[in-house]
Amino acid sequence: MKVMVVGGGISGLTMAMSLHQIGVPVRVYEAVREVSPLGVGLNLQPNGVRELIELGLGEELDRIGTATRNLCFFNKFGQPVWREPRGRDAGFDWPQYSIHRGKLQVMLTEATRARLGNAAVRTGHQFQRLEQRGGKVVAWFLDRQTGQVVEDEADILVGADGIHSAVRRQFYPGEGEPLFAGQILWRAAVDAPPFLDGATMAIAGHFHQRIVAYPIGPGSKPGTLLTNWIAQMTVATEAPPREDWNRKVGKERFFDTFGHWKFDWLDFPALVESTSEIFEFPLVDRHPVDRWSFDRVTLIGDAAHPMQPTGSQAGSQAIVDARMLTAALLADRDPVMALAKYDAVRRPVMNDITLRNRGFGPEAAMQLAEERAPHGFARIEDVIPREELESISRGFQQAAGLDAAALNARPSFVPPGARFG
Ligand SMILES: Cc1cc2nc3c(=O)[nH]c(=O)nc-3n(C[C@H](O)[C@H](O)[C@H](O)COP(=O)(O)OP(=O)(O)OC[C@H]3O[C@@H](n4cnc5c(N)ncnc54)[C@H](O)[C@@H]3O)c2cc1C
Incomplete structure (x- = not known):
C-alpha cells in the first residue's frame, strides 16, 4: 500500500x-x-x-x-454583545x-x-x-x-x-x-500590544461591515503579540480580483469605512497604521x-x-x-x-x-444587535434576550x-x- x-x-x-x-x-x-x-x-x-x-x-x-480563551462580539460602537469561552475554558479537553x-x-x-x-x-x-x-x-x-x-x-x-x-x-x-459572496476581506498580521485579556478573538460590527482581531502567537518585540486583523465589507463589484492569498494592497481600499473604529478596548485604526503588509481576499466558496x-x-x-x-x-x-x-x-x-x-x-x-x-453563523448575534439597535444600546439584554443569544451560539456549535x-x-x-x- x-x-x-x-x-x-x-x-x-x-x-x-x-x-x-x-x-x-x-x-x-x-x-x-x-x-x-x-x-x-x-x-x-x-x-x-x-x-x-x-x-x-x-x-x-x-x-x-x-x-484562545474567549470569543467576543461587539456592535460597531465597540459595545459588547456576546462573550463565550473557547477551548479548555469552554469544557473541551x-x-x-x-x-x-x-x-x-x-x-x-x-x-x-x-x-x-x-x-x-x-x-x-x-x-x-x-x-x-x-x-x-x-x-x-x-x-x-x-x-x-x-x-x-x-x-x-x-x-x-x-x-x-x-x-x-x-x-x-x-x-x-469559486463563487464570490459579495464581500472583500483585508487581512494582516502585525506585532501589537495585547488587547482585552491577550487571548480573545474579537469581532465587531455587523454583517456588511465588520472587523476581526485576535492574537496568533508571541510578537517579535517585548510586550507585543502577533495580532491578526481583518476588515470585511460588502462591496458593489460583481467581478472581484481572482482570489490569491498573497495579493497585497494599501489601506485606502477600506480605511474610509473603518478609519474611525476606535474603541476603548482596541484602537483599530492604529493597528492598521502600524501594519506594513495588507492582503486582500474576496469572500468565496464553492x-x-x-x-x-x-x-x-x-x-x-x-x-x-x-x-x-x-x-x-x-x-x-x-x-x-x-x-x-x-x-x-x-x-x-x-x-x-x-x-x-x-x-x-x-x-x-x-x-x-x-x-x-x-449564513450568519455565531455572528448572528452581532447582526441582530445592528438590526434592533442600530444606534447602540444601554443594556444588551433589552435588545436580545440572553436565551436567544445562548441558542444562537449553541445551534452553531452543534452543527459544526x-x-x-x-x-x-x-x-x-x-x-x-x-x-x-
Ligand atoms: C498561501 C496560502 C495562504 C493562506 N492563508 C490563509 C490565512 O491567512 N488564513 C486562513 O484562514 N486560511 C488561509 N489559507 C487557506 C487555509 O490554509 C485553508 O483554508 C485550510 O487550512 C485548509 O487547508 P488545505 O490544506 O486544504 O489547503 P491549503 O492550505 O490551501 O493547501 C493547499 C496546498 O496545495 C498546493 N497546491 C495547489 N495546487 C497544487 C498542484 N497543482 N500540485 C501540487 N500542489 C498544489 C498549494 O501550494 C498549497 O500548499 C491559505 C492558503 C494558502 C495556500
Whole structure:
C-alpha cells in the first residue's frame, strides 16, 4: 500500500503524518518550490487541535500559537454583545489555537520531513493529471525546477491541493472559479500590544461591515503579540480580483469605512497604521459536490469543501478530514471501499457546514444587535434576550461538531499503535 498526496498545505501534511503513523508509505507533492510562511491568522478549533496533539505536535502548537480563551462580539460602537469561552475554558479537553497559517505550514512540513524523511515532501512538483488503471493511480507532475514532467504511481491519491484543486478539476472540469459572496476581506498580521485579556478573538460590527482581531502567537518585540486583523465589507463589484492569498494592497481600499473604529478596548485604526503588509481576499466558496471519492482518488480540505470563514473552521475541518480518511483506511483494508465510506460519512456533514457558512453563523448575534439597535444600546439584554443569544451560539456549535461533551467522549480516530493491514 502506497499513497500519493497532492498538496503540502495543512490537510496534505496532516494526511502524510497520519498515514505514516499507521505504517503506510506516503509521498507529498507540493507545487511551490520552497515552503515559506505565507498567510496570516487561522483558527484551529479543539476538534482539529485534538488531532494534531494526537499526532504529537502539542508542544509545537503551544510554542507558535495562542491558546484562545474567549470569543467576543461587539456592535460597531465597540459595545459588547456576546462573550463565550473557547477551548479548555469552554469544557473541551483540548485548547483552541489561533495561529499564523504560514508558521503552522512550516511546522507541519518540518515535522513531516523529520518523521518520514526529506524525500517524502517533494516541493516544486505541480500536479498535472491522473489516470486510474490496473488497480493503481498514475499521476504526472511538472517539476518546476527542471521543466520535466515526472510520473509516479500509488494505490491511492489524495487531492489536498486547496481551493483551486487541480485534482478536483479533473473530476469536475466545468466547475469554473469559486463563487464570490459579495464581500472583500483585508487581512494582516502585525506585532501589537495585547488587547482585552491577550487571548480573545474579537469581532465587531455587523454583517456588511465588520472587523476581526485576535492574537496568533508571541510578537517579535517585548510586550507585543502577533495580532491578526481583518476588515470585511460588502462591496458593489460583481467581478472581484481572482482570489490569491498573497495579493497585497494599501489601506485606502477600506480605511474610509473603518478609519474611525476606535474603541476603548482596541484602537483599530492604529493597528492598521502600524501594519506594513495588507492582503486582500474576496469572500468565496464553492457549491458542495455530490462525490469526493472516485475509486482510488479522493479529496480532503479545501479541495473537497472550500467554505466561507464563518465560525473559523476551514483549517480544523481539513485536519479532521485527514484523520477520518486515515480511520477509514484502518477500518477497511480495501482502499476503494475505504474511500467510498469516507465520502459517505464525511461529505454530507461538510456539505451542510459549507451551506450554513453562507449564513450568519455565531455572528448572528452581532447582526441582530445592528438590526434592533442600530444606534447602540444601554443594556444588551433589552435588545436580545440572553436565551436567544445562548441558542444562537449553541445551534452553531452543534452543527459544526463543536460540542465539548461529544468531542471529549469520542474515541480517537487513530488509536495509538494502530497499524494498517
Ligand atoms: C498561501 C496560502 C495562504 C493562506 N492563508 C490563509 C490565512 O491567512 N488564513 C486562513 O484562514 N486560511 C488561509 N489559507 C487557506 C487555509 O490554509 C485553508 O483554508 C485550510 O487550512 C485548509 O487547508 P488545505 O490544506 O486544504 O489547503 P491549503 O492550505 O490551501 O493547501 C493547499 C496546498 O496545495 C498546493 N497546491 C495547489 N495546487 C497544487 C498542484 N497543482 N500540485 C501540487 N500542489 C498544489 C498549494 O501550494 C498549497 O500548499 C491559505 C492558503 C494558502 C495556500
